Amino acid sequence: MRRTGQPRSASLAAMVDLLVIGGLGVDVRVRVPALPLPAADSHTVEPIELRIGNTGAGVALAGRALGLRVRVVDTLGADVPGDLVRMALARAGVPAVLAEDPGGTRRSVSLVDPGGRRTSLYDPRPWRGGTPFAPTELAGLVRDARHVHISIMDWTLPLLPAVRAALPAGVALSTDLHDWDGANPYHRPFADIADLVLVSGVRLADRAAALAGTLAPRTVVVTRGADGSELYPGDGTAVPVPPAAPPGPVVDSNGAGDAFAAGLIAGRLRGESLAEAARYAARVAAAACTHDGMEYPPGLLPAS
Secondary structure (H helix, E strand, O other), rough: OEOOOOOOOOOOOOOOOOOEEEEOOEEEEEEEEOOOOOOOOOOOOOOOOEEEOHHHHHHHHHHHHHOOOOEEEEOOOOHHHHHHHHHHHHHHOOOOOEEEOOOOOOEEEEEEEOOEEEEEEEOOOOOOOOOOOOOHHHHHHHHOOEEEOOOOOHHHHHHHHHHHOOOOOOOOOEEEOOOOOOOOOOOOHHHHHHOOOEEOOOOOHHHHHHHHHHHOEEEEEEEEEHHOHHHHHHHOOOOEEEOOOOOOOOOOOHHHHHHHHHHHHHHHHHHOOOOHHHHHHHHHHHHHOOOOOOOOOOOOOOOO
């Protein structure tokens, strides 16, 4: 399998704070007059942007903006979208271990309304063939990290046992199940392998506590956007986490959940309690909503 990123070398073997596995892609951002989009043959919109996106990129770039040493490992196409992702990671100072995906780079279209609310159309570019990384190679990267965050990519499924087995003592594994309804079997292996599970409450409604109970003793965080989140530490209790006030106008909520995950991870790596880290993560997510895109300028995301 030809590598499209940096080879594993002495510099890459250095310890990092956060290893992000999977979830790189590009995002076509379109500002629309309203959501749902009014019926019409065409709409005139603001300039349409093509940029780095998708969940793994969001966690990696937010983590880097918070001062973490971050590395990513994933597949990318040998195409223009893949080059855009590589350049964005290089600008942020995020080293990557990449395998070439013959199917091309994942991409999505994000429709964003004037209030910053968004809906996304996701093209996953399913992985074909054997695993892009040997279990021993991925295990070596895991052993060099203080925290591992795994995205729900199809290519990672057969490698989940190797990732779990390689985790050093005291190193946590997190995953984001996004809008899981608690029933789709695809998400379950990621939930079962993780120590920290993030999931959107959009499809859970009032079933969040019941789902968290089935995942105990794992820690579960149910995010609800502007309504805050709920923290389930795995002991049968629930801790509400209020939303944070954005420090400026909301322009784009795309990536807010990924910024929340990065803030939670950063807080925990600093030794904060789960509740303290979740409150900090809410502030990080709120700040992320005031910026257009995932390449955050210095000082935008709160350092503490």
